[in-house]
Amino acid sequence: xxxxxxxxxxxxxxxxxxxxxxxxxxxxxxxxxxxxxxxxxxxxxxxxxxxxxxxxxxxxxxxxxxxxxxxxxxxxxxxxxxxxxxxxxxxxxxxxxxxxxxxxxxxxxxxxxxxxxxxxxxxxxxxxxxxxxxxxxxxxxxxxxxxxxxxxxxxxxxxxxxxxxxxxxxxxxxxxxxxxxxxxxxxxxxxxxxxxxxxxxxxxxxxxxxxxxxxxxxxxxxxxxxxxxxxxxxxxxxxxxxxxxxxxxxxxxxxxxxxxxxxxxxxxxxxxxxxxxxxxxxxxxxxxxxxxxxxxxxxxxxxxxxxxxxxxxxxxxxxxxxxxxxxxxxxxxxxxxxxxxxxxxxxxxxxxxxxxxxxxxxxxxxxxxxxxxxxxxxxxxxxxxxxxxxxxxxxxxxxxxxxxxxxxxxxxxxxxx
Amino acid sequence: xxxxxxxxxxxxxxxxxxxxxxxxxxxxxxxxxxxxxxxxxxxxxxxxxxxxxxxxxxxxxxxxxxxxxxxxxxxxxxxx
Numbered sequence: 001x002x003x004x005x006x007x008x009x010x011x012x013x014x015x016x017x018x019x020x021x022x023x024x025x026x027x028x029x030x031x032x033x034x035x036x037x038x039x040x041x042x043x044x045x046x047x048x049x050x051x052x053x054x055x056x057x058x059x060x061x062x063x064x065x066x067x068x069x070x071x072x073x074x075x076x077x078x079x080x081x082x083x084x085x086x087x088x089x090x091x092x093x094x095x096x097x098x099x100x101x102x103x104x105x106x107x108x109x110x111x112x113x114x115x116x117x118x119x120x121x122x123x124x125x126x127x128x129x130x131x132x133x134x135x136x137x138x139x140x141x142x143x144x145x146x147x148x149x150x151x152x153x154x155x156x157x158x159x160x161x162x163x164x165x166x167x168x169x170x171x172x173x174x175x176x177x178x179x180x181x182x183x184x185x186x187x188x189x190x191x192x193x194x195x196x197x198x199x200x201x202x203x204x205x206x207x208x209x210x211x212x213x214x215x216x217x218x219x220x221x222x223x224x225x226x227x228x229x230x231x232x233x234x235x236x237x238x239x240x241x242x243x244x245x246x247x248x249x250x251x252x253x254x255x256x257x258x259x260x261x262x263x264x265x266x267x268x269x270x271x272x273x274x275x276x277x278x279x280x281x282x283x284x285x286x287x288x289x290x291x292x293x294x295x296x297x298x299x300x301x302x303x304x305x306x307x308x309x310x311x312x313x314x315x316x317x318x319x320x321x322x323x324x325x326x327x328x329x330x331x332x333x334x335x336x337x338x339x340x341x342x343x344x345x346x347x348x349x350x351x352x353x354x355x356x357x358x359x360x361x362x363x364x365x366x367x368x369x370x371x372x373x374x375x376x377x378x379x380x381x382x383x384x385x386x387x388x389x390x391x392x393x394x395x396x397x398x399x400x401x402x403x404x405x406x407x408x409x410x411x412x413x414x415x416x417x
Numbered sequence: 418x419x420x421x422x423x424x425x426x427x428x429x430x431x432x433x434x435x436x437x438x439x440x441x442x443x444x445x446x447x448x449x450x451x452x453x454x455x456x457x458x459x460x461x462x463x464x465x466x467x468x469x470x471x472x473x474x475x476x477x478x479x480x481x482x483x484x485x486x487x488x489x490x491x492x493x494x495x496x497x
Contacts, residue, residue, distance in 0.1 A: 023491070131495040132495060156495075188495065189491050199494075285454070285456070300495070302488060
């Protein structure tokens, strides 16, 4: 069962019942789910979790919804792999990759939407809605289908085809919005006020965001009930970043892991890096930006949780970094070529960001480092196509094959000279 | 009557301008500040604006023309 107790304002601390609300009526601060931690202590044990299902719902006690009523399409408990090849290349002795590409709609968004859709159904909403640059739209469409709810998803008109199809196949009302990013954002906030829908990233956001904590829980469990020394997380709204840390802290409060002073570092694409910008200025205040990057899933110009992410970074001694679009592509290729994992652009940001942090001495080589790969590469193929070697075109003969290989090797040797 | 919750983000140079006072003076709207953070070089204010919907729109457009960024209180809604 769930031990969610109430919602609390992150700014003024006012308490609200567990309703579909997301801002404090008093100060307009964001609301967060608060649990009955006293009741959870002693009840939630490693054994209890280990005997649960092989999905994110093994941590249902720590989520604001019950496992029995969960809208579950098989999300979570994704692989944590030891990345020896990439680690050697970057000079890290204990590098792990949390491969969240392996969720049902191929991104970590299934975690948040599984919780949001479960709660939305409990609140008797009939429509699940979102505004998204792709991954969230895919997940909302899939979960609505599973839950027997209607879906209405808003996407920018210039989205990658893989992400459009990844929503359309579940047959939602799919709306491609012409207009600037700010216009799309404004429209969706107005729709959220007007329509009685569960807008996953508006009125059920406090519940939705809690789903990300499961990434923190899983990593600790998969490391043998040990918190990592350093997490490298992609930064968009900043919510994922803060919730992974909340997950690690909760396991410590419950006595399931020892306190390890985990450092939290984040990566953005330079074309949309308001959190990195504030970090570089030594400020906790975000200056909104107009996004212009191939890493569209991270392109949030005015991040709702940017301030809180910066606080976590400051508190844990972590750092922020930002990488160019060329580095994003390099990062995707590097992860694929060393570990066999094809990530979307956000993964390229994380890998190239990690490389920068290592070069700047901000990640120590003996730390247990976990890099979070949050979405799969097939969704953003356009980003890497120009950087890939073309197929060797041959006739169906051995001679033709060997000629083509020799010609390729010769060209490669020429490039090296 | 409509109520709108908005966040104004000010950049350096505008911080000393009484933009919110002028908004209430020049347009038929009531402003009610709920939360704010202002430093030497920048600042933001979260406030509620009450009034006729068209008048609020006109007023907020004027605020933007002064160089202040105006956002819905939710900050960014569009997610990855």
